[in-house]
Amino acid sequence: MIKAFLFDLNGTMIDDMEYHAKAWSDILNNDLNAGLTYDEVKAQMYGKNDELLVRVFGENYFEPQKMQELSIEKERRYQSAYKPNLKLIRGLKEFLEEAKQQGIKLAIGSAAIPFNIDFVLDNLDIRNYFSAIVSADDVAVSKPDPETYLKCAKELGIDPAHCIVFEDAPKGVEAAANAGMNTVVITTMHGIDEFGQYENVVAFIDDYSNSSPSDFM
Known part of the structure; x- marks a missing residue:
C-alpha cells in the first residue's frame, strides 16, 4: 500500500528544464569554453552541480570554492530567466x-x-x-x-x-x-x-x- x-x-x-539547459550552456560554453553542443549539455544535466562540472572538466580542475561560485551563478541566471514563467x-x-x-x-x-x-x-x-x-x-x-x-x-x-x-x-x-x-x-x-x-x-x-x-x- x-x-x-x-x-x-x-x-x-x-x-523548467530548458531554462536550466540554457543557463548551463551559457556557463559551460561562453564562460568556460567547454565546446559542448546543446544536446551534450542536456545529457550532463543530472546530479549535483559540482558533479556535473567534474564530469565535464575532470577531477580537481576547479577548486571547491570555484565550483560553488559557478553553481550559484548558474542558478542566478536560471532564476532570472525562468521567474516570469514560474x-x-x-x-x-x-x-x-x-x-x-x-x-x-x-x-x-x-x-x-x-x-x-x-x-x-x-x-x-x-x-x-x-x-x-x-x-x-x-x-x-x-x-x-x-x-x-x-x-x-x-x-x-x-x-x-x-x-x-x-x-x-x-x-x-x-x-x-x-x-x-x-x-x-x-x-x-x-x-x-x-x-x-x-x-x-x-x-x-x-x-x-x-x-x-x-x-x-
Whole structure:
C-alpha cells in the first residue's frame, strides 16, 4: 500500500528544464569554453552541480570554492530567466491538495541546491504540503544513487516499499529503482522511449490534470 509520494522538483513539479539547459550552456560554453553542443549539455544535466562540472572538466580542475561560485551563478541566471514563467505543472496544485486530504505524506527529493528549492516553494507558496525536503546539500552522492529517496522515506517514517516516486529523468527513475521504489514518469523533457530499461515505471503522464492520487495507490 502506498503511503507517501516523493517528488523530484525540476521537470517534475515545474516545467523548467530548458531554462536550466540554457543557463548551463551559457556557463559551460561562453564562460568556460567547454565546446559542448546543446544536446551534450542536456545529457550532463543530472546530479549535483559540482558533479556535473567534474564530469565535464575532470577531477580537481576547479577548486571547491570555484565550483560553488559557478553553481550559484548558474542558478542566478536560471532564476532570472525562468521567474516570469514560474508555475506548477498543470493540475499539480489540485493533486497535492487531494493527496494531503487523503493523508498521503509528501516529500521532495531533489538534486537542486536549497537556493533553487526555496525559489520554487516560496514563490509558489507550496512549502506547507511537504513534510520532508531533501536537497543536494543533504546527501553525499546524488541520483542515480538511492540516498536522496531513501532519506525522504526515512524522514517521513515510511518504508521505502510504501513510497512512489514522481520523476521526469531516467537517472531519477534509476535512483528510485535503486531505492526499491516504483515511479510515475512526467514526460516534460524525456520521451517514453528513454525509459524502456526501467521495470519500476508504473505510469507515464504529460501533467497532473487527469490524475488523482488514488490512481497510484
